[in-house]
Amino acid sequence: MSLEFKKRMDQLRFDGRVAVVTGAGGGLGKAYALLLASRGAKVVINDLGGGRDGSGKSTFADAVVQEIKSKGGIAVADYNSVVDGEKIIKTAIDNFGRIDILINNAGILRDKSFGKMTEQDWDLVHAVHLKGAFKTTQAAWEIFRKQKYGRVIMTSSNAGLFGNFGQANYSAAKMGLVGLANTLAIEGAKYNIKVNTIVPTAASRLTEDILPPEMFQAMKPDLIAPVVAYMVHESFPDSGIIIDSTLGYAAKTHLVRSNGNPLRTKPTDPVTIETVKEAWPQVVNMKNAYHLDKIAEVTVDLVEKLQDFEEQSRLDSEKEAYWSNYTYNSKDLVLYALGVGASVVNSTDLKFLYESHENFGALPTFFILPGMVMESPVVSKSMPPGKHADFTNILHGEQYIEFLGDFPGTDGEFTVRNYVVDILDKGSSAVAIVNSEIFQNKNLVFRTQQHVFVLGQGGFGGPRNSSKAVNVLPAPKRSPDAIVEQRTSEDQAALYRLSGDLNPLHIDPNVATAAGHSKPILHGLASLGFSTRHVLAKYGGNDSSNVKAIKARFAKPVLPGQTLVTEMWVEGSRVHFQTKIKETGNVVISGAYVDMKKIIKDDGATSTPNQESKLSSTMKSDGLFIKISEQVKANPAQAKSVGAVYLYNITENGKTVKQWTLDLKSGLVYEGQPKSGSKADTTMTVSDGDLIEIASGTLNPQTAYLKGKLKISGNLMLAQKLGPLLKSGSKI
Numbered sequence: 001m002s003l004e005f006k007k008r009m010d011q012l013r014f015d016g017r018v019a020v021v022t023g024a025g026g027g028l029g030k031a032y033a034l035l036l037a038s039r040g041a042k043v044v045i046n047d048l049g050g051g052r053d054g055s056g057k058s059t060f061a062d063a064v065v066q067e068i069k070s071k072g073g074i075a076v077a078d079y080n081s082v083v084d085g086e087k088i089i090k091t092a093i094d095n096f097g098r099i100d101i102l103i104n105n106a107g108i109l110r111d112k113s114f115g116k117m118t119e120q121d122w123d124l125v126h127a128v129h130l131k132g133a134f135k136t137t138q139a140a141w142e143i144f145r146k147q148k149y150g151r152v153i154m155t156s157s158n159a160g161l162f163g164n165f166g167q168a169n170y171s172a173a174k175m176g177l178v179g180l181a182n183t184l185a186i187e188g189a190k191y192n193i194k195v196n197t198i199v200p201t202a203a204s205r206l207t208e209d210i211l212p213p214e215m216f217q218a219m220k221p222d223l224i225a226p227v228v229a230y231m232v233h234e235s236f237p238d239s240g241i242i243i244d245s246t247l248g249y250a251a252k253t254h255l256v257r258s259n260g261n262p263l264r265t266k267p268t269d270p271v272t273i274e275t276v277k278e279a280w281p282q283v284v285n286m287k288n289a290y291h292l293d294k295i296a297e298v299t300v301d302l303v304e305k306l307q308d309f310e311e312q313s314r315l316d317s318e319k320e321a322y323w324s325n326y327t328y329n330s331k332d333l334v335l336y337a338l339g340v341g342a343s344v345v346n347s348t349d350l351k352f353l354y355e356s357h358e359n360f361g362a363l364p365t366f367f368i369l370p371g372m373v374m375e376s377p378v379v380s381k382s383m384p385p386g387k388h389a390d391f392t393n394i395l396h397g398e399q400y401i402e403f404l405g406d407f408p409g410t411d412g413e414f415t416v417r418n419y420v421v422d423i424l425d426k427g428s429s430a431v432a433i434v435n436s437e438i439f440q441n442k443n444l445v446f447r448t449q450q451h452v453f454v455l456g457q458g459g460f461g462g463p464r465n466s467s468k469a470v471n472v473l474p475a476p477k478r479s480p481d482a483i484v485e486q487r488t489s490e491d492q493a494a495l496y497r498l499s500g501d502l503n504p505l506h507i508d509p510n511v512a513t514a515a516g517h518s519k520p521i522l523h524g525l526a527s528l529g530f531s532t533r534h535v536l537a538k539y540g541g542n543d544s545s546n547v548k549a550i551k552a553r554f555a556k557p558v559l560p561g562q563t564l565v566t567e568m569w570v571e572g573s574r575v576h577f578q579t580k581i582k583e584t585g586n587v588v589i590s591g592a593y594v595d596m597k598k599i600i601k602d603d604g605a606t607s608t609p610n611q612e613s614k615l616s617s618t619m620k621s622d623g624l625f626i627k628i629s630e631q632v633k634a635n636p637a638q639a640k641s642v643g644a645v646y647l648y649n650i651t652e653n654g655k656t657v658k659q660w661t662l663d664l665k666s667g668l669v670y671e672g673q674p675k676s677g678s679k680a681d682t683t684m685t686v687s688d689g690d691l692i693e694i695a696s697g698t699l700n701p702q703t704a705y706l707k708g709k710l711k712i713s714g715n716l717m718l719a720q721k722l723g724p725l726l727k728s729g730s731k732i
């Protein structure tokens with residue numbers, strides 16, 4: 001290690017380095033020059049003119065040279081115009097034999113409002129700022145390349161980055177310098193030439209009668225000089241970046257762009273002015289904006305987006321999916337909680353009603369709402385020929401929700417995908433099964449399933465049942481473990497509808513009478529909200545994030561003003577419930593359950609269930625081990641959309657005895673090898689005694705395997721298919 005190098009690194013020094021600073025007669029340039037010289041650099045002090053417009057003879061450069069010399073530094077004056085950049089670089093070579101650092105700082109102003117700006121005003125400003133930087137840098141470039149070392153600074157301005165009245169010429173030149181630096185950073189990379197841009201705001205000859213006096217005083221060039229000096233030091237790590245600095249503060253600026261949006265629904269659709277207008281709010285939505293570092297990333301990003309779009313539209317056309325957005329905030333959560341009977345009278349409800357409560361959050365059933373896309377045409381479009389569905393003939397039949405990731409926060413934005421998975425023929429009526437997938441930042445966070453009962457539209461010869469339905473489960477045949485009773489208000493539906501379901505059936509007496517009801521009926525989801533609240537308070541620790549899944553059937557209509565009686569039975573970590581009307585004895589919610597992460601009784605007692613089902617405990621027998629081969633084309637979050645295939649190998653004494661394949665695209669589990677896809681790439685072995693849980697519900701690829709413990713969760717079909725197999729092979 002040379003002594004000079006060691007010295008340069010101990011304190012950030014420039015011994016042995018030669019720097020050229022243009023416009024160094026005063027202001028920022030002078031501050032840079034003085035600092036570099038004080039740290040050992042030999043400096044060329046370039047300065048052409050005295051006035052702000054570049055006119056007059058320079059005596060400034062001489063003065064700076066004198067000042068440096070008086071302090072024991074080495075400097076030489078140069079009076080050339082930057083337009084003759086090669087002459088300035090020659091001064092460095094002639095005097096010091098080399099050049100390492102070039103700070104393009106010289107500048108002039110010719111401010112005029114655009115209409116009054118002459119071509120000369122334009123050309124002069126461009127000549128000094130942009131062409132000058134080009135000339136000096138190009139003259140130094142070959143030397144930098146040969147010596148495999150160079151540090152270049154371009155000086156831009158916030159007037160360029162953001163625009164400034166009266167500075168069209170200057171702004172354009174200053175933004176031009178950013179572009180110049182961007183490309184030179186790329187071209188110089190392999191020669192260790194680093195080209196960066198400083199955006200300074202300082203008191204200088206350019207700004208002295210523009211800034212207010214007190215601000216002018218505070219904006220000392222000396223506060224920016226160390227930033228630029230570091231940016232030209234050999235230890236500086238970055239190239240091609242923009243640093244904004246003033247008043248002893250520095251920040252990186254870079255361009256970001258929005259996530260963008262396709263301008264058509266399918267790749268085969270045309271792009272029209274109207275589709276552009278429709279997509280515009282998403283095109284300009286900067287919420288998830290991000291930075292791209294290189295032009296290559298811009299291309300890759302675009303290609304990926306188009307591939308995603310094509311893949312998505314392929315899936316959509318298979319499933320006739322309907323996409324929508326859903327945003328909510330704390331006010332929506334409070335309004336919803338009031339709609340499902342939360343009251344300040346119960347202290348335990350306050351966390352759902354008061355946005356400043358320390359545990360404020362959503363009721364779990366709130367998140368059913370994003371999937372209730374009332375304007376979605378998927379049901380009406382999926383009806384068999386001659387059958388129809390609209391608000392006059394539909395009833396909410398069943399509802400399911402399953403949480404997949406972290407419990408959502410108190411405000412947010414979701415993207416929702418709605419599609420019909422089956423239309424069942426129930427004789428006189430039809431049932432449409434609608435799945436909704438709810439994404440946040442492209443991650444599937446929860447899913448819902450609605451059964452929409454379509455009155456009088458059956459008899460078309462369709463299937464009566466569907467393997468894709470999440471089924472209700474009968475309540476245990478014993479007296480309930482807990483009962484909670486609550487009267488709904490006469491205005492319950494009027495209040496609940498404000499959370500988004502404006503179906504007139506719930507408010508308009510004429511519509512209700514025409515549908516055969518004595519008066520407007522309560523929303524099914526309002527009753528479900530009441531009962532789930534009861535279950536959550538009784539057995540869920542009143543903690544919404546404790547809920548994994550909820551399922552219910554709406555068996556009979558509820559009238560506002562009736563009293564709901566929620567009966568509950570605890571089985572493992574599942575709470576079965578049904579809801580009756582006190583006044584009539586009718587069961588209005590049947591076959592319902594809430595799956596909890598753990599049961600927390602309202603007396604505070606926690607029960608860690610002995611792994612839920614009999615199936616689980618059977619499988620916990622000695623000597624059991626299961627090998628799982630995972631086969632995915634993409635990461636689990638994307639697995640669903642690319643139609644991933646999981647291969648489950650069931651092994652006995654090290655030998656594969658059965659294989660089951662789970663095809664996420666079709667949702668099918670079948671025996672044997674996957675029919676397509678790449679070869680298995682990950683193998684996970686579960687040791688003896690590990691927890692094996694098979695719960696009911698729908699598919700949840702993200703939790704299909706977890707942290708060294710096998711957990712096949714949320715896939716009823718898989719549980720049903722694997723369960724008997726595992727039980728029967730008692731040796732495994």
Ligand SMILES: CCCCCCC[C@@H](O)CC(=O)SCCNC(=O)CCNC(=O)[C@H](O)C(C)(C)COP(=O)(O)OP(=O)(O)OC[C@H]1O[C@@H](n2cnc3c(N)ncnc32)[C@H](O)[C@@H]1OP(=O)(O)O
Pocket residue numbers: 371372373374376379394395396397398426429431434450451452453464501503505521522523524525553554555556557558
């Ligand atoms: C995309 C977004 C769309 C959102 C739409 C929702 C918009 C909301 O504004 C609408 C509402 O909130 S409506 C209010 C809430 N819902 C209700 O009040 C419905 C109450 N249920 C009923 O009245 C009856 O169950 C009734 C009438 C539904 C069925 O009773 P019956 O005709 O007597 O049926 P039954 O003879 O008992 O059984 C026939 C077959 O149907 C199945 N089934 C019964 N009830 C069901 C239900 N609620 N959901 C789904 N399937 C149901 C039965 O299992 C039977 O099938 P199978 O013989 O194969 O077993």
